[in-house]
Amino acid sequence: MNPVEVEMDFPAEHGGNVFGQFDAYMKKIEQTLHVSLILRDGRLKCIGQQKAVQQAVSVIEELLELSKRGNIITEQNVNYTLSLSMDDQPAHLIELDEDVICHTVQGKAVKPKTLGQKKYTEKIRDKMITFGVGPAGTGKTYLAMAMAITAFKNDEVQRIILTRPAIEAGEKLGFLPGDLQSKVDPYLRPLYDALYEILGADAFMKNMEKGLIEVAPLAYMRGRTLDNAYIILDEAQNTTPAQMKMFLTRIGFGSKAVITGDLTQKDLPFDHISGLEEALKVLEKVKDIGICRLTNKDVVRHPLVQQIVAAYDKYEASKNSGKGKNGRKKTKDR
Numbered sequence: 001m002n003p004v005e006v007e008m009d010f011p012a013e014h015g016g017n018v019f020g021q022f023d024a025y026m027k028k029i030e031q032t033l034h035v036s037l038i039l040r041d042g043r044l045k046c047i048g049q050q051k052a053v054q055q056a057v058s059v060i061e062e063l064l065e066l067s068k069r070g071n072i073i074t075e076q077n078v079n080y081t082l083s084l085s086m087d088d089q090p091a092h093l094i095e096l097d098e099d100v101i102c103h104t105v106q107g108k109a110v111k112p113k114t115l116g117q118k119k120y121t122e123k124i125r126d127k128m129i130t131f132g133v134g135p136a137g138t139g140k141t142y143l144a145m146a147m148a149i150t151a152f153k154n155d156e157v158q159r160i161i162l163t164r165p166a167i168e169a170g171e172k173l174g175f176l177p178g179d180l181q182s183k184v185d186p187y188l189r190p191l192y193d194a195l196y197e198i199l200g201a202d203a204f205m206k207n208m209e210k211g212l213i214e215v216a217p218l219a220y221m222r223g224r225t226l227d228n229a230y231i232i233l234d235e236a237q238n239t240t241p242a243q244m245k246m247f248l249t250r251i252g253f254g255s256k257a258v259i260t261g262d263l264t265q266k267d268l269p270f271d272h273i274s275g276l277e278e279a280l281k282v283l284e285k286v287k288d289i290g291i292c293r294l295t296n297k298d299v300v301r302h303p304l305v306q307q308i309v310a311a312y313d314k315y316e317a318s319k320n321s322g323k324g325k326n327g328r329k330k331t332k333d334r
Contacts, residue, residue, distance in 0.1 A: 006053050008060070010044035014067045018060065025063075025078045029056055032082050055085040062093045069097055076300055080114055083297055091115075101146040102153075105200035110146040116298035117143060123290030124258055129251065131236075131280060132260045134294025135309040137301035140260035141234050145194040147258070148230040152212075157230045157256065159212045162191045164234040165243065166217040188215050191234060218243055227252035236261035236276040238268055244275025264312065 019026035019039070026037050035048030035056045044060065046053050059081045063073055071077075081091040096118055101110045112118040117139055124130045124147050132140040148160045192215065195204050207213040218239065233239075233247055236259045251257050261276045268274060283289050296309040 003047055004050045004053055006046045006057055008044050008046070008057060010039060010042060010060075010064065011068075012039075012042055014064055015039055017067045017073050018063045020073070020075075020078075025073065025075070028075075028078055029059060029082065032086075033059075058090070059085050062091045066093045066097060069094070071097060076113065080297065084115075101143070102150045102198065104198050105203075110143075110198065112143065113139070113300045114298040116292070116294045117300070120292040120294065121147060123292050124256070127290035128255075128288045129248070129257045129259070129283075130290040130292065131276070131283075132258060132292050132294065133263060133276070133280065134292075134298060135262055135264060135296055135313075137299040137305045137309070138294040139298070139300055140262075140294065141190065141232070142194050144232050144258040144260060145191070146198055148232060149195075149198050151230050151256070157254065158228040159214065159230070160207075161226060161229050161231045162188070162195075162213075162215045162234065163218050163221060163232070163247075164188060164191065165236075165238045166219070188217070191215055191232075218247060221247055221250050224250055225252045226250050226255055228254040229256075231255060231257040233257065233259045234261075236279075237263050237266045237274050239275035240268070241273055241275045241278045244279045248279070264316070 020028075026039075029035070030037055033048065033052045033056045035046055035052050037056070037060075038045040038047075046056050046060075048056065059078075062081050063077060066077065067073055077093065081093065084091045092115060096112050096114070099111050099118060099121065101112075101121065103109055112121050116134075120130075120132050120140070121143055124132075124144065132144060134140055145162075148157075148162075151157050152160050192204075195213070195215075199207075204213065208215075218233065229252075231251065236244065238261075239247070247259075248257075259276065259279075261274075263274065263277055266274055280291060284291065296313060299305050299309055
C-alpha cells in the first residue's frame with residue numbers, strides 16, 4: 001500500500017511538552033507506529049500507512065488535549081496511549097484528567113491515570129467492599145488511600161483504619177528491637193508513606209494521636225466491630241483464609257473496605273492457600289462486593305516496571321503451560 005499523508009493544526013507552544021525533551025516522545029511514536037512526523041509552522045504532518053497514521057493522529061490529539069489542560073506529559077502517558085491505540089481503543093485521557101480524587105499536601109492532583117484505575121476508583125465509590133488485585137505499580141494502595149482521605153475530610157467516615165498482615169518478604173528478620181509500635185512499623189511503612197504524601201506529616205500525627213487514623217497489623221482486628229470507618233487491608237495476598245474471613249466480618253454500619261493485593265507476590269509458606277485468592281472465588285457473585293483486576297497496562301511507575309511485570313507474566317505463563325494439572329512437568333508418551 002502507498003503511504004498516506006495527514007496534516008493537523010498543532011500549536012507550537014505545546015511541542016516541547018507533547019513530544020518531550022529532545023523529541024523523545026515523538027521518536028517513540030514514530031518507532032512504535034512506523035510513521036514519520038514533521039512539525040513546522042504550527043502544522044504537524046504525519047506520513048505512513050493509513051491505519052498507522054490514524055493511530056498516530058489519535059495519540060497526538062489525546063496528548064495535545066492533555067497538554068492544553070495544563071498537564072505535564074509523562075512517558076507513562078505516551079506509552080499508555082500508544083498501547084491502547086494499537087488495540088484500537090480510545091485512551092479517554094481527558095476523562096481520566098477530570099476525575100480528581102484529592103490533592104497532596106504539595107497541591108498535586110491525585111487522579112486515575114489508566115482506564116483500569118478509573119474502574120477501580122468507581123467500584124470503590126459504588127461498593128461497600130472492593131477488591132483491587134493487580135501487579136506492583138498499579139496504584140492499588142495509593143488510590144485507595146486517596147479515596148479514604150477524601151471520605152474522611154468530607155465527614156463521610158469518622159476514622160481511617162489501615163492494616164496489613166505482618167509477614168516477612170522471604171526473609172527472617174528475627175526479634176526487632178523497641179516497643180510494640182517499633183516492631184510493627186517496618187511492615188506498615190508503605191502505608192505511612194502514602195499518608196504523609198497526601199495528608200502531610202503534621203495532620204497525620206494529629207489524627208493519629210486522636211485515634212482518628214489507625215495503622216495496625218491485621219492480627220489486631222480480631223474481636224472488633226468497625227463502624228463508620230474506611231478500612232484498607234493492604235498486601236492481602238499474604239492473609240490466610242481464616243484471617244481474610246475474620247477481617248471481612250469486622251465491617252460494621254457506615255463503613256467501607258478496600259482490600260488490595262498482588263497474587264504473584266505471595267510470601268506465605270509454599271503449601272498455604274492465600275486468603276485473597278480464596279475470597280475472590282467465594283465472593284465473586286456477591287452483589288455489594290466489587291472486584292477490580294488491574295493488569296500490567298495499569299502500571300504507573302517507571303516504564304521499566306511495566307516491562308518487568310510483563311516479562312514475569314510471560315515467563316509464568318510459559319512455565320505453567322509446561323505442567324500438567326497436578327503441577328508436574330508434562331512428558332511425552334513413549
